[in-house]
Amino acid sequence: MPRNQSRAHKHFRLDAAKIKRAQRVLRVTTETEAIKRALDLLLSEHERNRLAARANERFAASGANIRDVYGNLES
Numbered sequence: 001m002p003r004n005q006s007r008a009h010k011h012f013r014l015d016a017a018k019i020k021r022a023q024r025v026l027r028v029t030t031e032t033e034a035i036k037r038a039l040d041l042l043l044s045e046h047e048r049n050r051l052a053a054r055a056n057e058r059f060a061a062s063g064a065n066i067r068d069v070y071g072n073l074e075s
Helices: 016-026 031-062
Strands: none
Touching: 016 031
């Protein structure tokens, strides 16, 4: 997990139950670490989704002919 060079003190009103749940799910002891890990997961998921969409667009644009060899797609 890359460390940012700058830190900022932010104050948010967050649901305490959600933070505690995130702590349990992420297996961390502090609220700060839970929030950091949750943000890291969010950003990595966004990057995966962006790359998957880009690959899908490239595949669709390639003009590949897809055959339904099992006959399951057409009703």
